[in-house]
Amino acid sequence: MTEVLDTIGQRVTRLEGKDKASGRAQYTDDMTLPGMLYGAITGSPHAHARILSYDISAALEVPGVKAIITGDDYDWFRSGGHVKDETLLAKGKVRYIGEPVAAVAARTQKAAEEAARLIQVEYEELEAVLSIDDAMNPDLPIIHEEFSTYQMKVTDLEVSGNECWATSAEEGDIDAAWAECDAVVEETFETQAQHHLYLEPASALVDVDANGKVTIWGPNQGVHFIQTRVADYLGLPLTKVRAISPTVGGGFGGRAGPHVQPITAALALKTGKPVKITLSRAMDFETCRSRHPSRVRMKIGAKKDGTFVAQEAELLFDGGSFMDETPAVASFGLMMARGPYRIPNFRGSARAFYTNKLRAGSFRGFGNPQTTIARECLIDRLAQALDLSPMAVRQKNAMVAGDKWLGGQEVPACGFAQCLEEVKKAADLDKAQLPPPAPGKKRGFGFSGFAHISSFLASGASVQLREDGTITMNTGGIEIGQGASTILAQICAEALKLPIEDINITEPDTDTTPYNYKSVGSRTTYTTGRAVKAAAEDVADQIIEHAAAMLDCDPAQLTLISGGQVGVKADVTDSPLVNRTITFKEASLRAHYGVGGPIIGTHTFVFDGPPFDREGSKMKAVVFGNMGAYIYGVQGAAVDVDEVTGQVEVVKAWAAADVGRAINPTNIEGQIQGGFAQGMGYALFEEMVWDNGRLVNPTLMEYKVPGVKEVPKVQTIIVEDPEPGGPFGAKGVGEPAMVGVAPAIANAIDDAIGDRPNSLPMTPEKVLDVLDPS
């Protein structure tokens, strides 16, 4: 039986919805400060070159220019997500086209841009390394010559040349296992760079005070991370950097690291004035981040009845010019390679490489889509080889609670089998009901299973009871559109049995907000949510103590009553206390003006699930000490393939997600539907294309994302298999919402025409190639 709750499970409307609907919500570029200057950036015209000299004389002549900075103005302070390999501006050499080499602050945007164009930099060009194959070629130059001097957190990394990460894991006896298999399939898949295309381009506004402390506003996914990264770039202590989260126009992982905040901060410090930089869409494309292009070779073997025996996975990631989140993407891709299946023998490795292109970084799915497409397409191939239904093979091998994840962690809950069953039922029903495809088109159905995590690292929260009995809640959970604020407020409201209107949320601000790693990894609901729930329970305990003192009874006799009151527990029947209540306001006034002091509840923790068995699973250079609260899902698609044009139309989709406990069904559906659209773009047409190091499609005219006409109806199915440890049993949903889409569509194409491309995006040209290989 699921406990009936007041707020959890309700379709509470988004707390900041009215602000956004009325146009009042303030995004970074909407803000101005008195005396504010505008910034502009000069980018590198070369993919790989040494910087010989700068000439800023002509740029300084532009009227209104207040400051120009180049790499010469800064010491070698390095910053980075896992390995400190980036500097504020290029120093000594440039490593991709568009890399910031200089920046200008001026009275107007126009003057800043004109000056940025007039900055002259003399370069000595070097041969560029533009692909994974280039990066493995020992004859090409090294992109980071000082790699061995960079600070990093792991000690068991063994790489050379332009290889920047190498991680591996192994369980069972893979070499012996292949002999036990009745069928073995093996293929290599290639995936492309995808852009996040959050609709708000990168932007930062930075103010500076007389003590040299900078205050930063900008789209972000974690104010504390931005604070530490900016401090690293500028060689500042954390006391001199404050980061605040304004309204954020989308994230998808793209704001998980800094973008223009460090350069904007440097210009503010140099001029002593507030400075704003907002990138054009093209510069955002060229200089922020992309999803990692990959090449994945995978091999899976099974017995006649479909039981999986062995899996081998070799992942290669193109990390671009700087490391950013590459070590974590490689590690995570590896740890997700087996997915939510029982496969006793596994060997996997993930290697990543520096290339002279834009850095690849965090992006919804985080290495998981690249491995999931390979595994899920091969499961269909294996089923074909054994003459079994792909869905039945998935069901036969689905992991259940008590099974172990790759790395040896026991999973405490698993709704994967239910997700498979629900999607199968929904698709079977639709198969009979969908109108037939138009003449010349072939219909196919395809499915994919997948899993993800929803917790790692640390979060804190504070919850304060105010004098009138309402709550001020402070967390570092960033509202990037996913609904974090509303979800966290619902958790707080439920723990205190208050209506949602009684919860006031503060905007994340490093000066006041308890530490939160980031709003990434689908971790906010489970991880920040757990901190909120415990902090709210701390407040409840304190309120009950005050109430007990006021009623002269034992706190154990009291409990919270909906609506901000404390009353006597139902089982206390023989006391004069029955029917006596104390309101939160009364308890708070006592605390504020009488005894004990204001009631503030806090909680902090670092994810405490079981650790990986590094020795047993032979794990090497995996950057995660721990992760978990695994989440599961299944996606399915019906496609019509045009045999003449190769065009693929997705006519219907089904998506089940095991979210533990649905805190807000509207938000979950929104994540599943939005994730499907983003996954569909990845599957069929989105691709950043570089020609000789230059991104050739850095605009929305040339980089197509799904519009309303392409996206089908996505039937959402919420599965609730409560996660022990999750707040009210809840866990995440955001990232996996896109992870299974491309394989589901690929398998549907295969079902329709008997084959499918092995590379994303599956454009009409590639589909025609498999239709007619000649």
Next chain:
Amino acid sequence: MSDTLTYDLNVNGEIETITAPAEETLLTVLRERLHLTGAKRGCDQGVCGTCTVLIDGEPVRGCLTIAALCEGVEITTIEGLATPEALDIVQQSFVDTGGIQCGFCSSGMILTVSSILKSNPEAGEAEIREGISGNICRCTGYEKIIDAAVLAAQQINGAAR
């Protein structure tokens, strides 16, 4: 150097006198001179639709429209829909159905849907899909935006009966 012009714009029922370079776009004038920042600069190429405003009730791209050519027409921005007390029906529908996530496309989407329903109060899902096909949303997968438009249509029609 470009010429500077002085002209009047009718924005949300108020007459505003603008002095600006002749080539300045309506989006720039709204955002930077009138501080009406509800219209967003998403691509500056007329593709994404985040800068949508209404001119005489029809959706246009603020980033592709020269402000000085907008004399004598009625310009409506997202700030012109709600009263200080309440959102209008379309805005409220977007809030109620979950048609808003990050919110960056919302101004343009809401104005576009308002325009569709004004010219065709009977608009169904097909007409709504057609009508908003020039506006990109990266968060929602569009489904709850369509739900919002359908809900608003029902409410408008209900109120009219």
